[in-house]
Amino acid sequence: MLDGALLAGQVFNGFSVASLFVLAALGLALSFGLMRVINMAHGEMLMLGGYLAYLTYLIVPGPLAILVAMPVAFLGAALLGGILEITVIRKLSARPLDTLLATWGVSLILQQGARSIFGPIGVGVTAPDWLNTGFTLAGVYFPSTRIFILAVAVIVLVALGLLIARTRLGLLVRAVNQDRMMAAASGINVRRVDLAVFCLGTGIAGLAGVVLSLLGPVTPSVGQSYIIPAFLVVVMGGLGSMVGTTIAAIILGLVSALSQIFVDVSMSQVLMLLAVILFLQFRPQGVIATRSRALED
Amino acid sequence: MTKSSPFRHAWILVLIVAVLAPMLVSSYNLNLLGRFLSMAILAVGIVLIWGEAGILTLGQGVFFGLGGYSIAMYLKLSTLPEGSLPDFMEWSGVMALPWFWWPFKSGLLALLAIILVPAVFAGIFAWAMFRRRIAGVYFALITQAVALTFATLLTSQQSTTGGYNGLTGFTEAFGMPLGTDQANRTLYWITLAVLVAVFAGSKWLMATRYGTLLRATRDGENRVRFLGYNTTPYKVVAFMLAAVFASLGGALFTLHAGVVSPAFVGVVPSIEMIVWVAVGGRKSLWGAVAGALIVNFAKDIISSALPEAWLYVLGLIFILVVTYLPNGLAGLVEDLLAKSRRPAAPEGALVEEGK
Numbered sequence: 001m002l003d004g005a006l007l008a009g010q011v012f013n014g015f016s017v018a019s020l021f022v023l024a025a026l027g028l029a030l031s032f033g034l035m036r037v038i039n040m041a042h043g044e045m046l047m048l049g050g051y052l053a054y055l056t057y058l059i060v061p062g063p064l065a066i067l068v069a070m071p072v073a074f075l076g077a078a079l080l081g082g083i084l085e086i087t088v089i090r091k092l093s094a095r096p097l098d099t100l101l102a103t104w105g106v107s108l109i110l111q112q113g114a115r116s117i118f119g120p121i122g123v124g125v126t127a128p129d130w131l132n133t134g135f136t137l138a139g140v141y142f143p144s145t146r147i148f149i150l151a152v153a154v155i156v157l158v159a160l161g162l163l164i165a166r167t168r169l170g171l172l173v174r175a176v177n178q179d180r181m182m183a184a185a186s187g188i189n190v191r192r193v194d195l196a197v198f199c200l201g202t203g204i205a206g207l208a209g210v211v212l213s214l215l216g217p218v219t220p221s222v223g224q225s226y227i228i229p230a231f232l233v234v235v236m237g238g239l240g241s242m243v244g245t246t247i248a249a250i251i252l253g254l255v256s257a258l259s260q261i262f263v264d265v266s267m268s269q270v271l272m273l274l275a276v277i278l279f280l281q282f283r284p285q286g287v288i289a290t291r292s293r294a295l296e297d
Numbered sequence: 298m299t300k301s302s303p304f305r306h307a308w309i310l311v312l313i314v315a316v317l318a319p320m321l322v323s324s325y326n327l328n329l330l331g332r333f334l335s336m337a338i339l340a341v342g343i344v345l346i347w348g349e350a351g352i353l354t355l356g357q358g359v360f361f362g363l364g365g366y367s368i369a370m371y372l373k374l375s376t377l378p379e380g381s382l383p384d385f386m387e388w389s390g391v392m393a394l395p396w397f398w399w400p401f402k403s404g405l406l407a408l409l410a411i412i413l414v415p416a417v418f419a420g421i422f423a424w425a426m427f428r429r430r431i432a433g434v435y436f437a438l439i440t441q442a443v444a445l446t447f448a449t450l451l452t453s454q455q456s457t458t459g460g461y462n463g464l465t466g467f468t469e470a471f472g473m474p475l476g477t478d479q480a481n482r483t484l485y486w487i488t489l490a491v492l493v494a495v496f497a498g499s500k501w502l503m504a505t506r507y508g509t510l511l512r513a514t515r516d517g518e519n520r521v522r523f524l525g526y527n528t529t530p531y532k533v534v535a536f537m538l539a540a541v542f543a544s545l546g547g548a549l550f551t552l553h554a555g556v557v558s559p560a561f562v563g564v565v566p567s568i569e570m571i572v573w574v575a576v577g578g579r580k581s582l583w584g585a586v587a588g589a590l591i592v593n594f595a596k597d598i599i600s601s602a603l604p605e606a607w608l609y610v611l612g613l614i615f616i617l618v619v620t621y622l623p624n625g626l627a628g629l630v631e632d633l634l635a636k637s638r639r640p641a642a643p644e645g646a647l648v649e650e651g652k
Contacts, residue, residue, distance in 0.1 A: 032434075036434070037434075038434050038437075038438065088616060088620070091620055092619070092620060095623070096433060096434050097353045097433065097434065097437065098619045098620075098623060100353070100434060100437060101353075101568075101571065101575065101615060101619045102615065102616045102619040102620055104568055104612075104615065105611070105612040105613065105614075105615030105616035105619070106612065106616060107612075108608050108609075108611060108612035108615070109608070109609055109612035109613065111608070112605070112608040112609055112612070115605075116605065224564070228441060228442050228445050228564070231438040231441065231442065232438070232439075232442055234438070235435050235438050235439060264453065265453070266446075266449045266450050266452070266453035266454070267450075269445070269446050269449055269450075270446050270450060273439075273442050273443065273446050276439070276442070277422075277425060277426075277439065280426075280429055280431055280439075281425060281429060284429035284430060284431055
């Protein structure tokens with residue numbers, strides 16, 4: 001039953017699932033690390049990205065439409081994220097749990113909005129021909145959509161890493177991350193850094209939405225099916241660390257894919273949750289713990 | 298939490314009206330009221346865990362479901378002829394009763410299960426979490442994942458749980474035929490009695506030393522630890538109580554509604570439960586009860602008139618209440634009362650500790 005090709009195929013699937021988790025969770029982790037808030041409407045940024053991809057396909061058909069759709073979805077989701085940050089999240093900055101609840105209200109409105117505009121059924125985005133192929137290596141089939149998703153995740157991770165490590169914005173982000181008060185005292189406009197990071201995070205979610213649209217129809221609730229695993233990734237990753245988020249996504253992606261060799265999808269969800277709870281018993285601070293002598297963060 | 302004198306005894310009037318409600322309203326409205334009072338029992342539990350202990354849980358639907366499914370499994374089995382299986386199991390080709398259905402042949406065990414199953418599950422889960430000091434946003438997100446997982450599991454195990462449609466088609470409970478006016482009234486009074494007991498018990502508990510320590514843990518957990526207390530058991534007990542209340546509410550709701558299904562236990566219903574308490578007032582027991590009734594009656598009216606509009610309204614209410622009225626309607630009423638009593642004297646407002 002457990003032959004090598006099946007195992008290799010599921011490991012590949014695991015990494016492919018992990019790359020979706022990374023794309024969905026990165027934005028959450030970024031703003032969680034910086035502001036300690038969780039945006040429950042993050043899943044709807046995925047949804048928005050999916051619908052923007054659908055609209056872009058209508059306007060510019062052709063094999064390269066997806067390459068147009070990605071920046072469109074990034075900008076659209078970043079813009080909506082900016083509006084959300086200014087109108088709701090900023091007002092609640094000292095109350096993380098209330099931010100979570102208020103953004104859930106936003107998520108509900110956005111979902112219902114999509115239902116009113118595009119209908120409850122969902123719209124299909126057809127992948128271009130160059131993504132409809134695949135190849136077989138050592139008995140394992142590699143569909144090119146999955147490879148594309150993996151590539152997008154790696155590119156986003158590298159780009160984000162460079163942005164944080166090499167640019168002036170990244171410097172400011174690291175400063176605010178380390179010590180918000182000190183950063184503010186030395187003249188950094190921390191509110192603007194918050195806003196920039198939040199927009200960046202929702203933009204990445206928009207990008208993830210385009211990628212998701214290659215895998216299935218875009219429905220008003222498409223974000224919901226990815227966002228809860230993404231939350232688990234953030235919890236397991238540890239205080240918004242990029243490396244932690246990536247490692248947590250890979251662990252959970254592999255748990256999800258490998259357990260599906262033995263059990264059905266719903267049981268694999270149970271196992272994923274148990275894996276997180278068990279993991280937190282040993283490392284409650286997550287994969288990457290920030291070293292700190294502060295009693296409360 | 299001072300009370301103004303003109304309203305000190307208002308609760309007696311409210312209770313009298315509530316007891317006489319079966320004579321005052323139509324049987325349709327009585328059924329609704331019974332359902333919503335069941336939900337209010339759950340809301341009281343949310344005040345304990347969220348208002349008093351400061352722990353946001355997005356998984357109360359799980360415990361609501363445990364109570365609901367416990368009673369529903371008993372109701373399914375109690376009217377079956379000897380040797381046959383519930384209808385949906387026969388359709389799915391299940392040959393023998395699954396093991397987790399066995400205890401529910403007995404009404405007594407089913408009633409015990411309504412209390413014990415959520416208490417044990419909540420106890421183990423909360424102990425595992427709070428022991429490792431997992432709190433705040435982390436805890437909320439994990440409880441939400443539990444709600445999602447529970448609902449998915451119920452839906453996917455069609456042949457043993459009734460799947461998406463859940464369990465329904467109950468004819469009698471403990472020898473009493475369901476659906477008659479007499480049964481509805483009895484059920485209503487039982488629900489009211491449980492709510493009053495849960496309410497009074499919570500009020501008493503929060504006035505004890507336990508309540509004080511729970512609030513102290515909410516406001517400054519590390520300070521309580523430095524005073525030599527282990528805060529974990531206090532929080533675990535609060536979570537267990539909230540779970541048991543949710544389960545009682547779920548069981549009574551199932552009797553009133555005649556159905557339990559994954560639609561009542563998943564992520565969205567679990568957050569809706571938080572909405573009731575947010576609207577009513579997370580730190581006020583009567584506020585939570587009022588919130589459960591107001592939000593649910595509003596839902597009933599709006600979603601039957603304009604089905605599209607309800608989710609917009611719900612989302613908007615939530616954003617506005619959380620942003621501008623963190624203590625809900627109860628907080629608003631208390632502020633107004635305090636103002637009307639002492640118009641000039643500024644209230645010594647406590648500065649909330651930013652966490």
